[in-house]
Amino acid sequence: MTAPSKEFMEMKQEAIQMTGAEAVIRSLLEEGVETIFGYPGGAIMPVYDALYDFKEQVRHILTRHEQGVVHAAQGYARVTGKVGVCFATSGPGATNLITGIADAMIDSTPLVCITGQVASPLLGTDAFQESDVVGISMPVTKWNYQITTPEEIPTAIAQAFYIAHSGRPGPVLLDLTKDAQFGKFDFSYKCCEKIRSYVPEFPLDKENLKNAAGLIDGAKKPFLLFGQGVILSGAERELQEFIEKAGIPAAGTLLGLSALDSDHKLHTGMLGMHGNYGPNIKTNECDVLIAVGMRFDDRVTGDVKRYARQAKVIHLEIDPSEIDKIIKADVAVLGDAKKSLRMLTRLVKKQEHKEWVNEFHQAAGIEMEKVIQRDLFPAKAGLTMGEVVRMASELTNNHSVVVADVGQNQMAAARYSKFTQTRSHISSGGLGTMGFGLPAAIGAKIGAPDREVVAFVGDGGLQMTIQELGTIAQEHLPVKVVVLNNHFLGMVRQWQQLFFEHRYSFTEMVNPDFVKIAEGFGIPGKQVTTRQELQVAMKEMIGHPGPYLLDVLVEKEDNIFPMVPSGASVSDILLSAEE
Amino acid sequence: MKEEFIISAYSENHIGLLNRITIIFTRRKVNIESLTVSESALRGISKFTIVVSEERSRVENIVKQIEKQVDVLKAYFHRNDEMIFQEIALYKVPTQALMESDLIERIVRQHNARILEITKDYTVIEKTGHKEETQELFEGLNRFGVLQFIRSGRVAITRSANERLSEFLAERDALLASIEMKSN
Ligand SMILES: Cc1ncc(C[n+]2csc(CCOP(=O)(O)OP(=O)(O)O)c2C)c(N)n1
Numbered sequence: 063m064t065a066p067s068k069e070f071m072e073m074k075q076e077a078i079q080m081t082g083a084e085a086v087i088r089s090l091l092e093e094g095v096e097t098i099f100g101y102p103g104g105a106i107m108p109v110y111d112a113l114y115d116f117k118e119q120v121r122h123i124l125t126r127h128e129q130g131v132v133h134a135a136q137g138y139a140r141v142t143g144k145v146g147v148c149f150a151t152s153g154p155g156a157t158n159l160i161t162g163i164a165d166a167m168i169d170s171t172p173l174v175c176i177t178g179q180v181a182s183p184l185l186g187t188d189a190f191q192e193s194d195v196v197g198i199s200m201p202v203t204k205w206n207y208q209i210t211t212p213e214e215i216p217t218a219i220a221q222a223f224y225i226a227h228s229g230r231p232g233p234v235l236l237d238l239t240k241d242a243q244f245g246k247f248d249f250s251y252k253c254c255e256k257i258r259s260y261v262p263e264f265p266l267d268k269e270n271l272k273n274a275a276g277l278i279d280g281a282k283k284p285f286l287l288f289g290q291g292v293i294l295s296g297a298e299r300e301l302q303e304f305i306e307k308a309g310i311p312a313a314g315t316l317l318g319l320s321a322l323d324s325d326h327k328l329h330t331g332m333l334g335m336h337g338n339y340g341p342n343i344k345t346n347e348c349d350v351l352i353a354v355g356m357r358f359d360d361r362v363t364g365d366v367k368r369y370a371r372q373a374k375v376i377h378l379e380i381d382p383s384e385i386d387k388i389i390k391a392d393v394a395v396l397g398d399a400k401k402s403l404r405m406l407t408r409l410v411k412k413q414e415h416k417e418w419v420n421e422f423h424q425a426a427g428i429e430m431e432k433v434i435q436r437d438l439f440p441a442k443a444g445l446t447m448g449e450v451v452r453m454a455s456e457l458t459n460n461h462s463v464v465v466a467d468v469g470q471n472q473m474a475a476a477r478y479s480k481f482t483q484t485r486s487h488i489s490s491g492g493l494g495t496m497g498f499g500l501p502a503a504i505g506a507k508i509g510a511p512d513r514e515v516v517a518f519v520g521d522g523g524l525q526m527t528i529q530e531l532g533t534i535a536q537e538h539l540p541v542k543v544v545v546l547n548n549h550f551l552g553m554v555r556q557w558q559q560l561f562f563e564h565r566y567s568f569t570e571m572v573n574p575d576f577v578k579i580a581e582g583f584g585i586p587g588k589q590v591t592t593r594q595e596l597q598v599a600m601k602e603m604i605g606h607p608g609p610y611l612l613d614v615l616v617e618k619e620d621n622i623f624p625m626v627p628s629g630a631s632v633s634d635i636l637l638s639a640e641e
Numbered sequence: 642m643k644e645e646f647i648i649s650a651y652s653e654n655h656i657g658l659l660n661r662i663t664i665i666f667t668r669r670k671v672n673i674e675s676l677t678v679s680e681s682a683l684r685g686i687s688k689f690t691i692v693v694s695e696e697r698s699r700v701e702n703i704v705k706q707i708e709k710q711v712d713v714l715k716a717y718f719h720r721n722d723e724m725i726f727q728e729i730a731l732y733k734v735p736t737q738a739l740m741e742s743d744l745i746e747r748i749v750r751q752h753n754a755r756i757l758e759i760t761k762d763y764t765v766i767e768k769t770g771h772k773e774e775t776q777e778l779f780e781g782l783n784r785f786g787v788l789q790f791i792r793s794g795r796v797a798i799t800r801s802a803n804e805r806l807s808e809f810l811a812e813r814d815a816l817l818a819s820i821e822m823k824s825n
Contacts, residue, residue, distance in 0.1 A: 196657060197657075197660065200657065200660055200661055200664060201664050201668065204711065205711040205712075206657075208656075208657075225711055256817045257711065258714070258810065258813055258814070258817070259652065259653050259711065259712050259713060259714045260711045260712075261813075261816065261817065261820075262820070263820055264820070265816070265819050265820055381709070382705055382708070382709070383702070383705035383706055383708070383709045385705075386701070387702060387705075
C-alpha cells in the first residue's frame with residue numbers, strides 16, 4: 063500500500079469538500095487499493111478525470127474490452143487475496159462486465175466493480191447508454207447498490223469492500239450516477255467493520271468439531287477433499303498439519319489446487335470429471351469423507367445418487383447455504399476453515415493409515431500406466447498437451463503461477479502442472495468461461511510481479527479475448543502465453559467423438575497465424591510442432607524478459623482422460639476411450 | 642412431496658431487495674403463491690411473507706439462499722399448522738342485487754364478512770380468513786354476479802415464539818462482536 067501523503071493526512075483531519083468522483087478515488091485509496099482495471103466512457107468520465115490526479119498513488123490498467131477488465135481483476139484477486147477493482151462505463155461497458163462478474167460469483171472471487179450510470183433524473187428514461195445494471199447484475203453479485211448522491215459514496219464503497227472480501231468472498235457492484243460523481247460534499251472515510259444483517263462467518267462450532275473428531279478417530283479409510291475455501295481462508299498450513307497428524311489422504315478440487323504441495327505424500331491428486339483415478343474411485347470406498355471449503359460441484363460428484371453413499375460425510379464450510387445443498391452432511395461444521403481445521407487438529411488422534419494410503423498409490427500406478435505415460439512420454443510424433451504443460455512446470459521449478467483458459471487445455475494444465483506454493487493455479491471453475499485465461503494472466507502478473515506467470519490457452523479461447531495482447535504489450539507485462547493449438551474446440555470435439563458418434567458439428571477451426579498476431583502487438587513468439595523445437599522454444603520463452611507467445615501445434619484429435627462421463631458415478635471413471 | 646409452506650424473512654428496508662428475493666424463486670422455477678411485504682414491529686425492518694407449494698428440501702434450500710442475501714436479517718419457514726395466518730378479500734357486487742333479495746345480506750352475515758361501502762351502483766364487501774373461506778364467500782356472492790374480486794397475500798404470525806425482533810437484534814450484535822474477522 064502506498065503511504066498516504068502528508069498533505070492527504072492533513073486533509074483527512076477535517077472533512078473536506080470534493081466531488082463525488084474524487085471521493086471514489088480517495089475511498090479506494092483508503093481501502094489500500096493499488097491497482098484498478100478499467101475502461102472509460104461517458105458516464106464514468108468524472109471518475110476518470112479525478113483519477114488523472116492520482117496517477118502516482120494508484121495504477122490503472124486499461125484493457126481492450128470490459129470482459130478483460132473483469133477477468134484481469136479476477137486474476138489479480140486470486141493471486142493476491144485482495145479485492146480486485148473494476149471500472150466501466152454505463153450501458154455496454156457495464157453489460158460487458160457481466161460474464162466476469164458471474165464467473166467471480168460462482169468462484170467466490172472478491173471484486174468491487176464500479177460502473178458509471180446516467181444522471182439520476184434520467185434513470186428509467188432509456189437515456190443514451192442507460193442499462194439497468196443493478197437489475198442485470200443482481201443474480202450474479204453478492205451485493206449491489208446504486209449511488210445517486212455523492213454523500214453515499216464513502217459508506218457504499220466501505221461496505222462494498224467489506225462484503226466483497228469477508229465471509230465467502232464474492233463480487234459487488236456499485237452503480238454510480240453521473241450527478242453523484244459531479245456533486246460536491248464533505249468527504250470523510252471510515253472502513254466498514256460490520257453490517258447487522260450480514261453474518262460473514264459463524265463462530266467456531268466446538269460441538270460439531272468434537273463429533274467430527276470422533277468420526278475421524280474411528281475411521282479406517284478417511285479421505286479429505288479440499289476446495290478453494292482452504293485458500294480463501296488462508297488455511298493451507300492448517301490443512302497440511304491436520305492431514306499429517308490424522309494420516310489422511312487428500313485430494314483437491316480444480317479450484318483447490320495449489321493449496322497443498324503437489325508432491326506432498328498425502329496429496330493424491332485432483333477430483334472430478336478429469337481428475338485423477340484414485341481420488342475418484344476412492345470417494346466411493348472411503349468410510350469418512352471430510353470436505354473442507356468445497357461445494358460438491360456436479361463436475362466433482364458425478365451422479366450424486368451414487369456418490370460416497372457408504373461414507374459418513376463431514377463438511378467444513380463457511381457458507382450455511384452450501385450445507386446439505388448437494389450432499390447431506392452427517393456432521394456439518396459451520397465456520398472459517400482455518401479456525402475449524404486448527405481446532406480439529408488438536409482434537410484428533412495421531413494416526414497413520416498406511417494400507418489405505420497405499421491403495422491410492424496403487425490407483426496412481428494404474429493411472430500412470432494407462433494415461434499419464436502416454437500423455438507425458440508419447441510414443442507418437444505428435445505433441446500432447448500434457449507434455450507441454452509438464453515441461454513448462456519443470457522449467458519454472460514448479461514455482462510459476464499457472465493460468466488456464468477453458469477446455470482440454472485447462473484440464474491438461476490442472477493435471478500436469480505441479481504446485482509448490484498456494485494461489486498458483488488460476489482458472490475459471492464454476493462458470494467455465496472461455497476467454498478467461500489471457501486477461502486473468504494479466505491480473506495475475508500484476509498481482510505477483512516477481513513470479514513467472516504462464517497462461518495455457520486453447521486456440522478457441524484465445525480468440526475470445528485475444529485483444530488483451532494489446533494490454534500486455536502496453537503494460538510491458540512479461541506474461542508467457544502458451545497456445546495449446548489443436549485447430550479444434552477440443553473439449554467439445556472430444557465429447558462429439560465419445561458421445562455423439564464422431565459427428566464434429568462446427569468444432570473445427572481455421573486459425574490465424576498467432577505468432578504474427580503477437581508480433582503485430584510487439585510481442586515476440588514462435589510456433590513449434592516437434593518435441594525438439596519445443597524444448598528449445600520453451601527455454602527461450604522462460605528466459606525471455608518480456609511477454610512471449612508460444613504457439614504449440616499439438617495432436618489434433620487427442621482426448622483428456624481419465625473421464626467421468628456426465629451423469630456417471632465417480633467409480634465409473636474411464637481411463638481410455640476403449641473402455 | 643409438495644406441501645404448502647410459509648416463508649418469513651426479516652430484512653433491511655432497501656430498494657431492490659424484493660427483486661433479489663424473488664429471483665431466488667424464479668431461478669429454481671418455483672412459483673410464489675402469495676407474497677406480502679410490510680414493515681415489521683421494528684422501524685426500518687421489513688417482513689416478507691411468502692407462500693409456496695414445494696418439497697421441504699427445496700424450501701430449506703431457498704430459505705438459506707434468502708438468508709444469504711446481505712440485507713436479509715433472518716429467514717424461516719413453517720408449515721401452515723405452525724402459524725396463524727389470514728388473507729383479506731374484497732368483493733364488489735351490484736347494489737341492485739342486494740336490494741332485490743335479502744339473501745346477500747344473509748350470506749355476508751353467515752361468513753362473518755362485512756359491508757365496507759354502499760353506493761347506488763355497487764356494494765363492497767370485506768372478508769378476512771383462509772383462502773378456502775374467502776373463496777367460499779366468492780362462490781356464494783357470485784350467484785348474484787361479483788363485479789370485482791381481489792384477495793391479498795397472506796399475513797402470518799408464528800404460534801410458538803413471539804416476534805421479539807429486538808431480542809434477535811441484540812443477539813445478532815453479540816454474535817457479530819464474537820467473531821474476530823480475518824483482515825483483508
Ligand atoms: C464462453 C464459452 N463458450 C462456449 C463454451 C463451451 N466450451 C467448453 S470447452 C470448449 C472448447 C474450447 O476450445 P479451445 O479453446 O480450442 O480449447 P481446447 O479444448 O481445444 O483445449 C467450448 C466451446 C465455454 N466453455 N465458454
